Amino acid sequence: MNGSANLPGWRRAAELTGRRSECQMLDQLIAAVRAGESRGLVVHGEPGVGKTALLEYMAVQAAGCQVVRVAGVESEMELAFAGLHQLCAPQLGRLDALPGPQRNALLTAFGIREGAAPDRFLVGLAVLGLLSEVAVQRPLICLIDDQQWLDQASAQVLSFVARRLGTESIGLVFATRTVGRGLAGVPGLALEGLSETDARALLDTVLPGPIDERVRDQIVFETRGNPLALLELPRGLAPAELAGGFGFPSSAPLSGSIEAKFVRQIERFPEPTRRLLQIAAADPSGDPALIWRAAGSLGIGFVAAEPAADARLVAFDTRVRFRHPLARSAAYWSASVKDRQEAHRILAAATDQRLDPDRRAWHRAQAASGPDEDVAAELERSAGRAQARGGLSAAAAFLERSAMLTLDPERQGARALAAAQAKYQAGLPNAALSLLSKVDESGADEMRQARADLLRAQIAFTVNRGRDTPSLLLKAAARLEQLDPALARDTYLDALRAAWYAAHLARGTNLRDVARAARTAPAPPVRRPPDLLLDGLAVRYTEGYATGAPILHRALRAFCRPELPAEEGLRWLWFACSTAVDLFDDDTSDILTRRFVQLARDTGALTTLPLALTTRIVVQIYAGKLNAAAMLLEELKTLAEGTGIPTPPYTAQLLAAWQGKEAVVNELFKATTADAERRGEGLGLITGGWMRALLYNGLGRYEEALVGIQQATAWPQDMGILTWATLAELITAAAHLEQPELATDALERLGEMTRASATDWGLGTEAYCRALLNRDRAERYYEEAIDHLSRTRIRGQLGRAHLYYGEWLRQLGRRDEARNQLRTAHELFTSLGISGFAERAAFELRASGAATRKRAAPARDDELTAQEAQIAGMARDGLSNPEIATRLFISARTVQYHLRKAFTKLGITSRSQLDRVLPNGPEGDRPV
Numbered sequence: 001m002n003g004s005a006n007l008p009g010w011r012r013a014a015e016l017t018g019r020r021s022e023c024q025m026l027d028q029l030i031a032a033v034r035a036g037e038s039r040g041l042v043v044h045g046e047p048g049v050g051k052t053a054l055l056e057y058m059a060v061q062a063a064g065c066q067v068v069r070v071a072g073v074e075s076e077m078e079l080a081f082a083g084l085h086q087l088c089a090p091q092l093g094r095l096d097a098l099p100g101p102q103r104n105a106l107l108t109a110f111g112i113r114e115g116a117a118p119d120r121f122l123v124g125l126a127v128l129g130l131l132s133e134v135a136v137q138r139p140l141i142c143l144i145d146d147q148q149w150l151d152q153a154s155a156q157v158l159s160f161v162a163r164r165l166g167t168e169s170i171g172l173v174f175a176t177r178t179v180g181r182g183l184a185g186v187p188g189l190a191l192e193g194l195s196e197t198d199a200r201a202l203l204d205t206v207l208p209g210p211i212d213e214r215v216r217d218q219i220v221f222e223t224r225g226n227p228l229a230l231l232e233l234p235r236g237l238a239p240a241e242l243a244g245g246f247g248f249p250s251s252a253p254l255s256g257s258i259e260a261k262f263v264r265q266i267e268r269f270p271e272p273t274r275r276l277l278q279i280a281a282a283d284p285s286g287d288p289a290l291i292w293r294a295a296g297s298l299g300i301g302f303v304a305a306e307p308a309a310d311a312r313l314v315a316f317d318t319r320v321r322f323r324h325p326l327a328r329s330a331a332y333w334s335a336s337v338k339d340r341q342e343a344h345r346i347l348a349a350a351t352d353q354r355l356d357p358d359r360r361a362w363h364r365a366q367a368a369s370g371p372d373e374d375v376a377a378e379l380e381r382s383a384g385r386a387q388a389r390g391g392l393s394a395a396a397a398f399l400e401r402s403a404m405l406t407l408d409p410e411r412q413g414a415r416a417l418a419a420a421q422a423k424y425q426a427g428l429p430n431a432a433l434s435l436l437s438k439v440d441e442s443g444a445d446e447m448r449q450a451r452a453d454l455l456r457a458q459i460a461f462t463v464n465r466g467r468d469t470p471s472l473l474l475k476a477a478a479r480l481e482q483l484d485p486a487l488a489r490d491t492y493l494d495a496l497r498a499a500w501y502a503a504h505l506a507r508g509t510n511l512r513d514v515a516r517a518a519r520t521a522p523a524p525p526v527r528r529p530p531d532l533l534l535d536g537l538a539v540r541y542t543e544g545y546a547t548g549a550p551i552l553h554r555a556l557r558a559f560c561r562p563e564l565p566a567e568e569g570l571r572w573l574w575f576a577c578s579t580a581v582d583l584f585d586d587d588t589s590d591i592l593t594r595r596f597v598q599l600a601r602d603t604g605a606l607t608t609l610p611l612a613l614t615t616r617i618v619v620q621i622y623a624g625k626l627n628a629a630a631m632l633l634e635e636l637k638t639l640a641e642g643t644g645i646p647t648p649p650y651t652a653q654l655l656a657a658w659q660g661k662e663a664v665v666n667e668l669f670k671a672t673t674a675d676a677e678r679r680g681e682g683l684g685l686i687t688g689g690w691m692r693a694l695l696y697n698g699l700g701r702y703e704e705a706l707v708g709i710q711q712a713t714a715w716p717q718d719m720g721i722l723t724w725a726t727l728a729e730l731i732t733a734a735a736h737l738e739q740p741e742l743a744t745d746a747l748e749r750l751g752e753m754t755r756a757s758a759t760d761w762g763l764g765t766e767a768y769c770r771a772l773l774n775r776d777r778a779e780r781y782y783e784e785a786i787d788h789l790s791r792t793r794i795r796g797q798l799g800r801a802h803l804y805y806g807e808w809l810r811q812l813g814r815r816d817e818a819r820n821q822l823r824t825a826h827e828l829f830t831s832l833g834i835s836g837f838a839e840r841a842a843f844e845l846r847a848s849g850a851a852t853r854k855r856a857a858p859a860r861d862d863e864l865t866a867q868e869a870q871i872a873g874m875a876r877d878g879l880s881n882p883e884i885a886t887r888l889f890i891s892a893r894t895v896q897y898h899l900r901k902a903f904t905k906l907g908i909t910s911r912s913q914l915d916r917v918l919p920n921g922p923e924g925d926r927p928v
Contacts, residue, residue: 464680489524
C-alpha cells in the first residue's frame with residue numbers, strides 16, 4: 001500500500017512552486033497522524049490549481065505511513081461504491097475484526113454477500129472501523145483525488161468517515177473543486193492562483209527559450225496564476241508566437257482554455273492514437289487489459305500508445321492514467337458522438353458480463369443511439385443489484401437511463417417511477433419530483449398513478465412535514481383502496497401521522513378527516529399489528545378516547561409479541577410507542593421503546609434510530625431517569641451530526657423543562673416555533689406551549705404557565721399524548737391561580753381518558769388533579785394519587801403528588817404532616833435532577849419551618865469532558881467498546897483512548913469500578 005508519486009519528479013517540483021505554506025500544513029497533518037491523531041482535510045480550488053500535485057507531495061512525504069489512493073472519475077459516478085471499493089478492497093481480509101452488522105453491511109455493499117440493502121451510515125461505520133484496524137500496524141494516509149466525481153454512495157461514506165475521525169492515526173485528505181454539503185465541517189485548504197512572482201518562476205521552468213516580456217506578462221495575467229495553465233499553455237508555441245503577438249480570449253473559462261490546449265495536442269496525434277485515447281477516456285477503470293482488448297477489436301496495437309506517452313499525456317502502466325482529468329475530458333469530448341458510441345460499444349463487448357455486469361450495462365447504454373429494450377432491461381437488472389447493495393443513487397441513474405431508452409410508454413412509466421423512488425430514497429427529492437412528471441406524461445395506469453401520488457406525498461412529508469402533506473397522503477390512500485388494500489391502510493396510517501404533525505396548521509385536511517376516511521378502508525383478511533393500530537386510532541379520533549382505547553390496547557399487545565416482523569417494527573413502532581404513552585401505559589411504553597431502539601441498532605437502521613431514541617428519551621424523562629435521558633440525548637445529537645439527519649429538539653426541550661432550565665427552554669422554544677411556523681408543523685407550536693407550561697409550573701410561575709397552556713390548547717382537536725399532558729398542566733396552573741373555572745372542562749376530559757386507560761399512571765395523574773381543584777376532598781385524592789403513582793415508573797409525577805399534597809397540608813396548618821410530604825418530594829426531585837420542582841419543594845419546606853439539606857458536592861466525574869463522561873457512562877452500563885463506538889459514530893480505538901483518560905481522571909483502573917465513582921449508576925439505561 002505504500003504510495004509513490006506517479007508524475008515525473010521535475011513536474012512535481014515545478015507544480016509546488018509557491019506552495020510552501022500549503023506544504024507545511026500537509027507536513028503538520030502527516031506529523032499529527034504519525035503521533036496517533038487523526039485528521040481530515042479538504043483541498044479545494046479550480047481545475048489546474050495544483051490539488052493533485054499536493055496529494056502527490058503528501059504521498060512522497062508520508063514515509064513510514066501506509067498510503068492509499070482513490071480517484072473519482074466522472075464517467076464512473078453511477079457505479080455504486082466504486083470509489084469505496086478502490087479504498088477498501090485490499091483490506092477486506094481484516095473484516096473479521098468488525099462487529100457483525102458492520103461487516104455484513106460492507107460485504108453487501110460490495111456485492112460479496114446477499115442480504116437486505118445496508119444502511120449507508122452502517123457502511124460508514126464499517127469503513128471507519130476497517131481503516132482503524134489497518135492503521136494499527138502503521139499510520140494510514142488516504143488520498144482521495146477528484147472527490148467531486150466519486151459515486152454518491154462512496155462520497156457519502158467517505159465524508160461521514162472524515163467527520164468521525166478521532167485517535168486512530170488516520171489522515172483523510174480530499175481534493176475537490178468545491179466543498180459540497182457532505183464535507184461541510186471538515187477542515188479546508190483553499191488553493192488560489194500563484195502570486196505574480198511565483199507564476200513567472202513556474203513559467204520559466206517550461207519555456208523552451210527566450211520570450212518577449214509582453215508575451216510573458218500576457219500569459220501570467222491570463223492564467224491568473226493557475227499552475228496547470230502556466231505549464232500547459234506555452235507548450236507547442238511557435239518561435240514567432242513567443243516573440244510577440246501571443247494571446248487567447250480572456251472571456252473563456254480557464255478550464256475550457258486548458259482543455260482546448262489538450263484538444264489541440266490530441267488532434268496532432270495519428271488517428272490510431274486518437275482512437276486509443278478515446279477508448280481509454282471512455283472507461284474509468286484504468287484497466288489496461290480491458291482497454292487493449294477493446295482497442296484490438298479495431299486493429300489498434302501497442303505502438304499507438306507511443307506518441308501520447310512520449311508527450312507525457314497518458315501513462316500506460318499497471319493502470320492507464322491521464323496526466324490530468326482535463327486531458328481525459330479533452331480526449332473523450334473531442335471525439336464525435338459516433339466515435340464515443342463506438343468506444344463504449346467495443347468496451348461493452350470487451351467487458352466480462354459475469355464479472356462486471358453493471359459496467360458492461362453502462363457502456364451499452366452509452367453506446368445506444370436510440371431506444372433499445374434489450375439495453376434498458378439490462379440496466380434495470382443492474383439497478384436491482386445496486387439497490388441490493390444500498391447504492392440507491394446508482395440504482396436511480398440506471399433506472400433513469402433505462403427509462404430514456406424505453407420506447408413502450410407503459411414500461412417507460414414503470415421505470416421512471418422506479419427511478420423516482422430510488423432518487424427519493426437516495427435523498428434527492430427534487431430529482432424524484434422531476435421524474436414523476438415523466439410518469440404523468442407516460443399515460444400511467446391507475447395503479448402506477450396512485451403510487452406516484454403516494455411518492456409525491458412522501459416527498460412532501462420528508463421535505464416539509466407540514467400543511468399539505470395530510471391531504472396528499474389522504475388522496476393517495478383513497479386511490480389505493482381498490483388497487484392495493486394493504487398499502488392503502490399503511491398510507492392511512494402515514495396520513496394520520498402527518499395530520500398529527502401538521503395539527504391546526506393543516507391545509508384542507510385535519511386529523512379527524514383522516515380518521516373518518518380511514519374507518520372506511522377495506523378490512524384486511526388478517527389484521528397485522530399496524531392494522532389494529534389503524535383501527536384503534538381511527539375510532540379514537542372519531543368516536544373518542546374511551547371507545548378507541550380497548551382496540552389500541554389490543555394493538556399494543558400485538559406489537560409486544562416477539563414474532564413482530566422487523567420491517568413492521570421499524571416502520572410503525574414509533575406510532576405504537578406514542579400510543580402507549582397516550583394510554584398512560586408505562587409498562588408497555590418501556591417495553592416498546594426498548595424494543596424499538598434495540599431493533600434499530602440490531603438491523604443497522606441508523607436512519608430510523610433517531611425516532612427510536614426520541615421515544616426512549618421521552619419515556620426515560622417520565623420515569624425520572626434524567627441522567628439516562630441526557631445520555632441518550634447526547635447520542636441523538638451525535639447521530640444527527642454523523643448522519644446529517646435533522647432531528648427537532650423536542651426531547652431536549654422536554655428534558656430542560658423538567659430540569660427547570662428556563663433559558664434553554666426559551667431558546668429552543670424560539671427556534672422550534674419559528675421553524676414550525678415556516679414548515680406548517682403545528683405540533684411544534686403545541687409542544688412548545690406545553691413544555692413552557694411544564695417549566696413554569698415547576699418554577700411556581702403560574703401566570704406564565706397559563707400563557708403556555710393557552711398556546712398549546714389553541715387547537716381544539718384531540719392531540720393524543722399532548723392532550724392529557726396539556727390538560728394536567730392547565731389544571732395545575734388554574735388551581736394555583738385560584739381560577740378553577742378555567743379547568744373544570746379540562747378535568748372532565750382528563751377523567752374520561754384516565755378511566756378508559758385504567759392504569760395507575762393515568763388514575764394517579766387524575767387523582768392529584770382532582771385534589772388541586774377539590775380542596776374539600778383533597779386528602780382522599782392526594783393519597784389515592786400517591787398510591788397509584790407509587791406502583792408506576794413515573795417518578796416525576798409521583799414527586800408532584802407529594803409536593804401538592806404537602807402544599808395543601810401546610811396551608812391547613814398541618815405543618816408536621818406537610819413537612820413529611822414536602823421532604824419526600826424534595827428528596828425525590830433532587831435525586832432525579834428535577835431542579836425546578838425541587839426548588840419549589842424547598843421553598844415550601846422552608847415555609848413549613850423545616851431546613852433543606854444542602855446538595856452533595858459535585859461528583860468526580862465533573863472533571864470529565866462531555867465525551868469522556870458519555871463513554872464512561874456507557875461502559876458502566878455494560879456496553880463493549882465496539883458497541884459504544886457504534887452508538888457514538890466513532891472508532892473503537894477512539895473509545896478506548898477516551899476511556900483510558902476517564903479512568904485516570906476518576907482514579908480507577910477497571911470498568912467494574914465505574915458504578916462506584918459515577919452517580920446514579922443504577923438509574924442508567926442499561927443495554928437494550
